[in-house]
Amino acid sequence: MTYQEEIRTRRPTRKRTSPFRWTFADGSSPITPHVVSMTWRNGLFVNWPVDPDALRPHVPDELTLETRDGEAWVSVLPFVLTNAGIRGTPPALRTAVAELNVRTYVRYRGDPALFFFSIDVGTPLVAGVVGRTTRLPVFHAHMRVGATEESVAFSSVRSQLAAGARPQFERTTAARFSASYRPEGDVFEPKPGSLAHWLVERRRFYAPEAGGVLAGEIAHDPWPLQPAHVTIEENTMLEANGLPEPTGEPVAYYCEELPMTGSIPRRLRDR
Numbered sequence: 001m002t003y004q005e006e007i008r009t010r011r012p013t014r015k016r017t018s019p020f021r022w023t024f025a026d027g028s029s030p031i032t033p034h035v036v037s038m039t040w041r042n043g044l045f046v047n048w049p050v051d052p053d054a055l056r057p058h059v060p061d062e063l064t065l066e067t068r069d070g071e072a073w074v075s076v077l078p079f080v081l082t083n084a085g086i087r088g089t090p091p092a093l094r095t096a097v098a099e100l101n102v103r104t105y106v107r108y109r110g111d112p113a114l115f116f117f118s119i120d121v122g123t124p125l126v127a128g129v130v131g132r133t134t135r136l137p138v139f140h141a142h143m144r145v146g147a148t149e150e151s152v153a154f155s156s157v158r159s160q161l162a163a164g165a166r167p168q169f170e171r172t173t174a175a176r177f178s179a180s181y182r183p184e185g186d187v188f189e190p191k192p193g194s195l196a197h198w199l200v201e202r203r204r205f206y207a208p209e210a211g212g213v214l215a216g217e218i219a220h221d222p223w224p225l226q227p228a229h230v231t232i233e234e235n236t237m238l239e240a241n242g243l244p245e246p247t248g249e250p251v252a253y254y255c256e257e258l259p260m261t262g263s264i265p266r267r268l269r270d271r
Helices: 003-009 052-058 124-134 195-200
Strands: 034-050 072-086 095-108 111-121 138-147 152-161 176-183 204-209 212-219 226-235 251-263
Touching: 034 052, 034 138, 034 152, 034 176, 034 195, 034 212, 034 226, 052 072, 072 176, 095 138, 095 152, 095 204, 111 124, 124 138, 176 251, 195 251
Parallel strands: 111 138, 111 204
Antiparallel strands: 034 072, 034 251, 072 095, 095 111, 138 152, 152 176, 176 226, 204 212, 212 251, 226 251
């Protein structure tokens, strides 16, 4: 059974009881139309502290690297997107795809956001479309996802650079990730000011492009997190992106399911 078939047979565990909150933590509103919708499932946040001085050269000069208590953080996120497609289109025109992100935390003009070092996608066609429309460093990878009621097994091996990704992201180290993970503990919404909130509640990303800055957004309810037990069999994602080694142990969270919408990135105007 493929992960698309397996995900479709599983019953949702969480229902949305209110509309998406169309404001961000700083009280601002979305700046771009949200043209796509999808549902995040079986997702994991694995977050490592890193030396900010070692990470700073890997973040574009236009962006400010954000730290917490003197530490920068790098996150690896394996997950599956289901029911993904243009908003309002029928199920027959939607798809399911596995994804693996490597990211850090930045600010631009004072606004908190994400910066993606790489985005690996499990379907070549989707990888190409996402790379061209977002101009982010998107790669195609061979992925396998197996989800049961107890745990998730996720593996990814990068195969090639997708259209739209920047060539400087090609590395000699093979980009591989393999882990099994499961939730442990009750569902909680991260409280403002907590480390969990700082790590996950980011609704924008920035990407320098041709002398300017692109901005994209997602919108969704607060993340329904659970503490996660993770066994990582292989992880070269930091090394493959040329990133420094972590300075401490990872902090991990699990999210079973969350509907969301997203925008196509647009260039920000100079103030």
